[in-house]
Amino acid sequence: MVSSLRARQKEDRRIRIVASAKTLFEKKGYDKTTIENIAEAAGVSGVTVHNYYGTKAGVLLALVIESDQKLIARLQESLPTNADDLVALTLAFAHTILDHAITNLDKVIWRQVIAAVTTSTGTQLSKAYFKLDQQLAYVLVQRIEALQMAGKLPATIDPVHLGKALFHLQNARFIQFISSDDCSQAEIETRLRNDLTALFAVPAV
Amino acid sequence: MVSSLRARQKEDRRIRIVASAKTLFEKKGYDKTTIENIAEAAGVSGVTVHNYYGTKAGVLLALVIESDQKLIARLQESLPTNADDLVALTLAFAHTILDHAITNLDKVIWRQVIAAVTTSTGTQLSKAYFKLDQQLAYVLVQRIEALQMAGKLPATIDPVHLGKALFHLQNARFIQFISSDDCSQAEIETRLRNDLTALFAVPAV
DNA sequence: GCAAAAAATTTTATTGAATAAAAAATTTTA
DNA sequence: TAAAATTTTTTATTCAATAAAATTTTTTGC
Known part of the structure; x- marks a missing residue:
């Protein structure tokens, strides 16, 4: 048996639960959507939703994971391999992420x-x-490795360390973005630019 | 009236609630401490705890705010004004914060x-x-301003931008630290050092 | 193809957070 | 000291989360 009836049914329920949750979260908001609402829309019992995803937030996480997989694919093809410099590259990276985040879910849900x-x-x-x-x-x-290959970054830099550092910084600004209702995407991108400008102006010891 | 009886009683209750919560969180853990437990220990009703702090997490936040005020005081006197370089300064800053955090509350509670x-x-x-x-x-x-005054940093750098950037990076690593049970303080400090080394090796455009 | 075994869902029940409204108690103030 | 104002407590409800028993459905062995 390639996949048992049971496995297929389970997968089916998972899909229905996540799809129902996405619809309801968008329509009623996260807080006003009950597990029971999701269960009813998906045609299962409330306890089954708990059995599958543990918590209401678990269902949300499953939904975000789906959407993030698309984000990675989008980044892999759209993020230029021939950026002018690291600032431009990092800002393009952040821009795509912020864009993707805000078109998929609102800030209140991202906080959750x-x-x-x-x-x-x-x-x-x-x-x-x-x-x-x-x-x-x-x-x-x-x-970053590509940038280094192109001679636009010193060969002494560890691309993994640099990439992780920049990712963390981007992530910190992302969280700041979603944490406040009155913080625009443009504003946060400006802040990130300021971060990078200041950091890159520090000479190596 | 300098402070009415009512105001004093209210302040008294606040103090009792937060103190009781701190004791209980440490003794039983956050999850196993109920609002009712806190209320009982503080000699008020459960609803009063809600009226004062909104949520259980609100009580926790009040407690952390108290502790963070001490942290700021500690940093202001102990963080050297004559650091050798920015890496040493930032690492000292992070070290004090991590130290303070972990001696006051455990990781599980910090996640909350x-x-x-x-x-x-x-x-x-x-x-x-x-x-x-x-x-x-x-x-x-x-x-950072002091460092700049001492000629250990280029005068072109905006200390506010640089400080905020470094703080965000430190904060990102702090969250990573508390988010995993098997991530030591030494390990996170090494990672932060790697972050800084990589970032400062990038030449300004 | 059928009956026993295995697995999963649903039903039922309980605890606790969060919230709202009414009732009771206490402090203020006139 | 009595009325007014404020605050806490009581009471009640919804919902998340969890556990155990009961039921249903699928598998598997014959």
């Missing part, structure tokens, strides 16, 4: 995502999320 | 703090928390 990821350390879903974060960072690392 | 801060955007408590974060960042800015 951050909260869910930090509190549910150790679970399958949070591990999957962190893995995607690593993949995201690695896209940047690859472009 | 991060979650609470991100989800409760707009509340009094989260505003107070962000304000302390700013003060923390400003301590670093001041030391």
Whole structure:
């Protein structure tokens, strides 16, 4: 048997639960959507939703993981391999991420995502999320390597260290972006630019 | 009246609630401590705890804000004004913060703090928390200014931008530290050092 | 093809967070 | 000291989360 009836049914339910949740979160908002609402829309019992995803935030995380996989694909093809410099590259990277985030979910929901990821350390879903974060960072690392190959960065720099540092900085600004209702995308990109300008002006010891 | 009886009683209750919560969180852990437990220990009703702090996480936040005020004081006197270079300064800054964090609360509780801060955007408590974060960042800015005055940093650099960037990076690593049970303080400090070394090796455009 | 075994879902029940409204108690103030 | 104002407590409800028992459905062995 390639995949048992049971496995197919399970997969089916997973898909229905996540799809129903996405629709409801968008329509009613995260807080006003109950597990029971999701369960009803998906045609399962509330306890089944818990059995599958543990918590309401777990369902949200599953949904974000799906969307993040698309983001990585988008970054891998759209992020230029021949950027002029590191500032331009990092800003393009951040721009794509912010853009993707805000077109998919609103800030209130993203806050729940951050909260869910930090509190549910150790679970399958949070591990999957962190893995995607690593993949995201690695896209940047690859472009930095290309930049270095093109002679636009000193050969002494470790691209992995640099990529991770820039990713963390971008991520910190991302969290700041979603944490405040009145912080525009343009504003956060300006701040990131200021970060980079200041950091790169520091001479190596 | 300097302070009415009512105001004094209110302040008294606040103190009792936060103190009881701290004791209980340490003894039983955050999850196993109920609002009712805290209320009982503080000699008030459960609803009063809600009226005062909104949520259980709100009580935790109040407790962290207290502790963070001490941290700022500690940093202001102990963080050297005559550091050798920016790497040493930033690492000393991070070290003090990590040290303070881990001696006051365990990682599991810190995760709840991060979650609470991100989800409760707009509340009094989260505003107070962000304000302390700013003060923390400003301590670093001041030391960077001193470094610049001493001729150890180019005069063209904006100390505010640089300080904020470094604070965000430090904060990102702090969150990574508390997000994993098997990530030592030494390990995170090494990572931060790698971040800084890589970033400062990038030439200005 | 059928019956026993295995697996998964649903039902049922409980705890605790969060919130709202009414009731009760206490402090203020006139 | 009595009325007014404020605050806490009581009471009640919704929903997340979890556990255990009961039920249904799929597998598997014959």
